[in-house]
Amino acid sequence: MTTFPAPTLTPPSSSQPSRASDKNFGWVTIAVAVGITLMLLATLGRVIQLQVAPSPQLQDEMSPRVTSREDLPLRGDILDRRGRLLASTKFSRRVVIDPTVFKQHETLDAAIVALAQAAGQPEGEVTTRIKAAIAENDRRETIAKAWPATRDAWIAELKQKQESREHAEAVARGEVVPALPGAGAAEIDPPDSKAPAANKPESKPESKPAPEPINKDNFAVPPLGKDDPFSMTKIEYADEKAILAGETPPSEIAAELAKKPEEVSPPKPLRYLPIGDVLSDSQEESVRALTARGKRPEGAMKQLVGVMLERIPVREFVAGDEIAGVVGKVGFGHVGLMGAEYRMEKDLKGQSGKVAYVRDRSGRPLWIEQGAIVEPRNGQNVRLSIDLELQRIAYEEVQKQVETMNAAGGRLVMVNPQTGEILALVDIVRDVPGAIPFPWSPVDEKGKAINDGRDLFKPGVRYQVLSGDERRKLHPALARNRNVEDVYEPGSTFKPFVWSVITELGLAKMNETFDTEGGRWFAPDGRYLEDVTKRDTMLWPMVLVNSSNIGMVKAGQRLSHEQMHRLVERFGFGSKTNLGLPGETAGIVTPLSRWKGYTQISVSYGHEIAVTPVQMVRAYSAFARTGELAGTLPTLRFTSAETDEAPPVTYRVLPTGVARTTRETLVGVAQVIEDRWMKKETPEGGWRYTMFGKSGTAKIPLGAAPANHRAPRGVKGYYENQFISSFIAGAPVENPQIVLIAIIDDPGTAEGRARAERYGSAAAGPVARRVLERSLTYLGVPASPRREKPE
């Protein structure tokens, strides 16, 4: 192959290639050109692959370049049915500092003082707070530096924090008796008591005062469960509380503790420390001046760093105390916790906007991406069915009566029976002077009474009858809404329902005479019954007017158990009104399987059944509705009904005629009240509006004993001598515009006051009468025509 070039044959220039090299040259050039082209195409393919379908790992990498900032919407206003403002939101700012940056000030103390003064916060408090945060950050840095040697200690610290918080919560719930200071410390603190956090105040739950044991009504619902909005927001609540206090949020601690020990990350510094309350405009301006860039006069404070002004929504509650519980409250994160704020959350909250912006590697914002601005959508205003003026009238009257009667509390629910709208919702709780907690008898571990409790219970003593309300202590707007959450025994107010059904079925005729045994009688089950109005005989309508227990029990025997049980359910007892207020309970109705003759007798006059006030007004509206709607139940609503909306009908419970008859009969009951208890305040020419109604009085059940306790001997499940007095009424009878129930909890005895004065007709009746009169006048309802008194 080797070709020796023949010098003589080659041209003068050696540049003419030989044949061999020509062959090589040919394939090398083709290989180069084709090879490079293929490689270029491979690159292009790779680019297409990366751009069209990047791997998940790559996608993770791509997203953090864009930061998105939430733009808070304005929460909707809450208005009453006439458009009066009840609650509204505005934006304010508060100071937040980043301790890791703030500590860089040369003169830290001067910087803190300047900031505190500008923000109008107490200097000492701000100093303590910031210094504590800086010290904590330094401590964490030391721990992080010595990582992983310090890992076990840090995990122990986190665990201890979590445990102590859980313990404190359990104590607050009353589930755990707080440990005694000495003994408790050993139990709660981890063995490594050198852990730095052991010295932190928040890790000492035993230092908190022990809350009193909570009395629970027998019929009261157990503490709100999972759907309790209050406990739902409790996680965030706890987080927010920790953040505001400059601590690690509990959820973060929980997340860390859920990891494997070797994956727990070293402590991160605290970088968000809110300082004090929201700022006024002038305070905001002075804080801005401190943090602004630019030159300052000689001797002035240098620019502060690590200080931010955070925009936060502030809910302003415009209306007064009388409606606080109805409107409710927003919690941290501006989420509705109770009342209308909770009920209307979906409408009120609006939708957050978003601004997504690109930032460079050092975190500086660069530009906003196209289409990355989403305007926040403000929440809708909500018009409640509540009328602020009616609410005020009701509150005032209930409040007055609670004081007059020296009662433990009062409630009132007012509805428009035609539309089902709730017009007023009053719930008042009062500390009765001199009332003492019920003397539950402690038991030992085996359940044996430590003492027999015989001498604990004293019939003459007045006990605290209302179950404790932790939430009410936090804020009046967070109080339990006893009108939907708490049940009671309706007593005689329940009789109209039984009476009307017996009438409907023809089991008792209007002209039938009942033998009422002179007011004293032993029922078939052997129980002793006594009427307030003692007569030998009564006509069937007078059984209701005089509220004869004996007559009602006798008539009730004519119903089968099924019929009685069905009537209870038909009127909506045992099922929620679905008003949407948090924590509503369905009440307690004995199931048919356990319905005995005893139950039949009890229910005949409104016992052995637990109802809520809202259930009562809903059922009672069946009598109050007019025209074709008479005898039907309305759907209760918390928002104002639009005028064009057809009155919602749930289902018919009575024929229209029977409903009307019952209503007319109840007018007689109302007149008894007016004549007997309100003679003095009867206006000249009589009451403007003819009322129909029914009173009720029931003993208050004791409720379940707290843990490790039992009822003292000789107590039969009720607070003897303490009542719930109620009156349910509607007016005007010819075209009822209002149905209400007024309840006075535990009206007190007073010097020279007869027992009967604490009954429903005397304690609650006047409230109902006055509220009806004032409310209907306010609404401009025409006065009732004069009517002849029966008899």
Add this chain to the structure above:
Amino acid sequence: MPRPAHVIALCVIGLLMLGVVMVSSADMAVKTVTVESPVAAAPSIAAILTSRTMVYAGMAIAALVFAACLPIRQLAAFAEGVGSGGAVANDGNPRPGLLGLALGSIVIVGFCALVYVPGVGREVNGSHRWLNIPGADSLGFQPSEIAKWSFIAIVAWYCTRRASMLPRFWLGLVPALVAVGFVAGFIVLEDLGTGALIALVATLMLIAAGCKFWHFLAMSPAPIAGLVTAIATSDYRMARIMAFRDPYADPEGIGYHAIQSLTAIANGGGFGRGLGFGIQKLGYLPEDRTDFVFAVLCEELGIPGAAMVVTLFAILVWAGFMVMRREQNQLLRLMALGIVSTVGLQACINLFVVTAMAPTKGIALPLISGGGTGWILTAFSLGLVVAIERTQQVASFVGVSSLPKLSGDVMVEVKPVTSEAARDDVPATGAGQQSPSTGSPQMA
């Protein structure tokens, strides 16, 4: 049909302009918007046109034009004569070309060694790759760049000078391999990518010039061993290999560069984020204006932009292919092969690195990655290819280089024989066969 030279020139100018745009985009700093100046000033056209990048591009185009105008054939003829004492080749010189090869290699290595001289060399990122230009501190160039191009000339010259010996192992190939190993080996010390590229291109040239392929195969263990040694003895090269295998093993460390580059490309999302709207160049992607400018281009211009770059390089290579295929002069066509394959392979290596199909190494994308000397030397080299093509037809038809000086532009002076017909590659057989379109005024 456009002439390959025109195509090459246009590709060079196109790539350079793309380079100017992308380097300017990568350079773009984002100003903070303040209350006082609520709108950040966008980089103006004037600022870009007067930027240093633009000046470099202008110089590169000037170099292209200058090289294209060189009397390349006379230079080649002169070079062929060097070392032989005259036009008569090989007479009385049993070892033609060896001295030149040795001297050339030593000069190149010596030049490259300047980077170690304190005051002259400059250390960047722990590597000695740069030489200062006295009086202009901000300027500077990599001697390996110059070595890369000049070594092509030396190898081409050696192959031409010693053409008859090349098929012989000891007499033809080994001296060349010694020289290649010497030069490439020295450059590999500081710059693995460029060293490997030089060796690869030299190998291609030697085979094309007539060395036996199986000789290379027999010799191949040596450079492979060298390459492995070069990688294994260097911690950061090893790390780069590891990072290539799994960049996510250490995403904040050695894998960072590859991940950021891939992220930039992926950000393009098909049609790109739009010119100037790249995010990765804002501090995330290192070397965004130089070696990794293609990633920025993909992010901002998307697949169309990438396709444009790839197409321009492919056209450049195929135009060069046509030039060298048509060339009869061994020295010139080897030169053309060396230059074209250097540009093409360097582009491929860079693109592979940027798309993480090869381990990260510092090698620029020719004519696009920002850099003064790189652009100027590449454009100059490709200008030589243009010059080769420019003088080609005349030489191929007449076969003599001693005709009156002819340039492509002075057709009027030329006889019809060498005019349009010749340029269109139609074999001209005689004076009578004229193109009807050209000769008419004179013929009449």
